[in-house]
Amino acid sequence: MRADAARNREAVLRAAGQLFDAADDPEQVSMDDIAAAAGVGKGTLFRRFGDRAGLVRDLYEERAQRLHAFLEDDRDRPAAGTVARLMGALLRFKVENRTLARALENMGGASPYTNSSYDRLHSRLEDLVVEARGPEAAGFLAHALLAATRSDLVEHLGDWPEERLQEGLSALVRSVLGPESS
Amino acid sequence: MRADAARNREAVLRAAGQLFDAADDPEQVSMDDIAAAAGVGKGTLFRRFGDRAGLVRDLYEERAQRLHAFLEDDRDRPAAGTVARLMGALLRFKVENRTLARALENMGGASPYTNSSYDRLHSRLEDLVVEARGPEAAGFLAHALLAATRSDLVEHLGDWPEERLQEGLSALVRSVLGPESS
DNA sequence: TTGATAAACGGACTGTCGGTCCGGTAAATT
DNA sequence: AATTTACCGGACCGACAGTCCGTTTATCAA
Numbered sequence: 486m487r488a489d490a491a492r493n494r495e496a497v498l499r500a501a502g503q504l505f506d507a508a509d510d511p512e513q514v515s516m517d518d519i520a521a522a523a524g525v526g527k528g529t530l531f532r533r534f535g536d537r538a539g540l541v542r543d544l545y546e547e548r549a550q551r552l553h554a555f556l557e558d559d560r561d562r563p564a565a566g567t568v569a570r571l572m573g574a575l576l577r578f579k580v581e582n583r584t585l586a587r588a589l590e591n592m593g594g595a596s597p598y599t600n601s602s603y604d605r606l607h608s609r610l611e612d613l614v615v616e617a618r619g620p621e622a623a624g625f626l627a628h629a630l631l632a633a634t635r636s637d638l639v640e641h642l643g644d645w646p647e648e649r650l651q652e653g654l655s656a657l658v659r660s661v662l663g664p665e666s667s
Numbered sequence: 668m669r670a671d672a673a674r675n676r677e678a679v680l681r682a683a684g685q686l687f688d689a690a691d692d693p694e695q696v697s698m699d700d701i702a703a704a705a706g707v708g709k710g711t712l713f714r715r716f717g718d719r720a721g722l723v724r725d726l727y728e729e730r731a732q733r734l735h736a737f738l739e740d741d742r743d744r745p746a747a748g749t750v751a752r753l754m755g756a757l758l759r760f761k762v763e764n765r766t767l768a769r770a771l772e773n774m775g776g777a778s779p780y781t782n783s784s785y786d787r788l789h790s791r792l793e794d795l796v797v798e799a800r801g802p803e804a805a806g807f808l809a810h811a812l813l814a815a816t817r818s819d820l821v822e823h824l825g826d827w828p829e830e831r832l833q834e835g836l837s838a839l840v841r842s843v844l845g846p847e848s849s
Numbered sequence: 850t851t852g853a854t855a856a857a858c859g860g861a862c863t864g865t866c867g868g869t870c871c872g873g874t875a876a877a878t879t
Numbered sequence: 880a881a882t883t884t885a886c887c888g889g890a891c892c893g894a895c896a897g898t899c900c901g902t903t904t905a906t907c908a909a
Binding site: 489490493525526527528529532 | 856860
């Protein structure tokens with residue numbers, strides 16, 4: 486990748502990140518806005534990212550790296566509470582990246598599910614569910630846990646204090662994995 | 668409402684229903700398509716339904732009446748298994764109305780949550796959760812149960828036999844409400 | 850240093866779609 | 880039959896995702 490290309494890629498991701506963070510609704514952020522804010526032509530956006538979904542996915546996954554790094558560190562902590570910590574961290578992430586997460590999840594197609602971050606979370610969670618209660622329905626239960634952090638649900642419950650959401654999530658985790666999982 | 672207006676309203680809902688049923692992706696169905704299929708001008712659509720979201724909501728709620736009628740009948744059946752029956756019926760509904768449900772849930776804003784069908788399901792479910800395990804986190808748990816039937820999840824799991832989805836849902840219900848809930 | 854080459858650039862352009870507007874049409878009412 | 884008024888349809892508009900192509904520039908070999 487040529488140097489100017491790499492520089493522009495960074496500029497675009499940074500600009501898009503700021504615009505999504507500042508917006509209440511992902512639809513307020515157009516591709517033209519992003520190009521303008523990055524000081525770049527529109528063609529550059531589409532050449533690099535393919536389409537809007539690609540740009541949003543790349544930005545989301547870049548931000549999700551922090552989350553996955555945390556989960557990696559978490560591997561050598563006590564097993565009890567691992568799922569609770571994972572879900573807690575995920576909710577934090579969704580709250581901190583509300584608009585970007587909504588952009589990703591509303592993109593149509595199977596967008597909430599066609600990104601590597603989701604796959605990684607799901608397979609980790611599935612393993613933990615199997616460990617805690619056996620293989621029966623483990624795949625589905627892992628999806629169900631993740632569905633409880635869907636960003637439009639978080640948005641819908643926007644006037645709840647985050648603490649209350651965390652308690653709800655925690656009750657859900659205890660229900661699915663058993664009381665010793667906290 | 669004038670007679671021709673009522674007639675056109677019906678024609679539009681019927682046409683829209685057929686188009687969504689035939690489509691794989693809600694975005695394949697444009698407002699122009701619906702107007703043309705209904706034999707009606709575009710203005711008529713927007714005058715009656717306000718915008719695309721309004722039309723989709725009205726159509727969805729019309730179809731959901733069957734579901735709510737079933738849930739009403741279900742009130743005088745044994746309490747054990749009520750939640751499981753409700754969730755099962757809801758999943759059936761989502762499968763039978765896959766594309767329409769995706770249209771509703773992807774409409775942006777808090778669209779999956781701003782329709783009377785969701786509110787009714789949520790409050791019924793919340794009551795049942797309170798009855799089974801007390802008020803703690805009941806509201807959130809009811810949302811979480813409903814989130815497990817999100818139509819894009821159903822879509823993502825499109826190659827699972829419906830039976831397997833039902834089993835997963837059933838395992839989730841037993842976890843949240845206790846084993847005597849089946 | 851320079852010249853050739855291919856990658857990258859940018860912004861004008863296109864097609865589509867949701868939503869509006871308004872001159873015409875026909876129900877309803879007397 | 881005349882009048883009113885809600886309703887109709889489709890031409891029109893603005894916005895946006897995505898494309899195209901003439902121009903620029905990084906790279907590298909001579």
